[in-house]
Amino acid sequence: YAYTPVFLDHKLHIYDIIVLSYSTYGQELLKNTMYRLYRDREQAIEKNVQQEFDLFSTTEEDIYVKDRRSGISEFEFHYADEHIIKMFCEAFKGQMLTKEDFRERLRRHPYLPTNVLNMVKKVWKYEIVKREENGKTIVYYKFSERGLYE
Structure with a gap:
């Protein structure tokens, strides 16, 4: 702030x-x-x-x-949602990241807000994938290559 x-x-x-x-x-x-x-x-x-x-x-x-x-x-x-969504698409398209990695990248990104998923969920395709690894459930965000809903 x-x-x-x-x-x-x-x-x-x-x-x-x-x-x-x-x-x-x-x-x-x-x-x-x-x-x-x-x-x-x-x-x-x-x-x-x-x-x-x-x-x-x-x-x-x-x-x-x-x-x-x-x-x-x-x-x-710097403030228009449309531009923020475009930056998000460029940064994450085609990637699969753990929830922690995703949050860390958002925290370090100079422009993207940490609540960006709330902004883009109506226009960007992504999946929440849960996998069991070493007895723990790990949450991944999987972002499509194209991303935008048609």
Whole structure:
């Protein structure tokens, strides 16, 4: 999660924002954006100028789209479910992993949320396979090569 105080009025209004994010990158994006807003606010106060700030600057979003030639904004890239599902498909298609290995890979993945299966279960084919090994039941996730439901 990311936390930041937001000063909307120099004297009276302070709001705390706590955000639960899908990814570590999303957390960094929020922290950096909120730091930029705070810094800009302090500079505006020094100049004695009243100013409204956007959380995501449309100018920066446009620059991001043009630089990446992706046709998708930075916000959509990191927060849109469709993009997260595409990243999941690329990372796991055609694999069979134990539940523990799957969770570890999700934990280390810079973008995918740990609850990604809840997001993709309606569009991605996967099986939960249980096998007995050394007297223990081991749970596997088996992801199809193609993945998407037709």
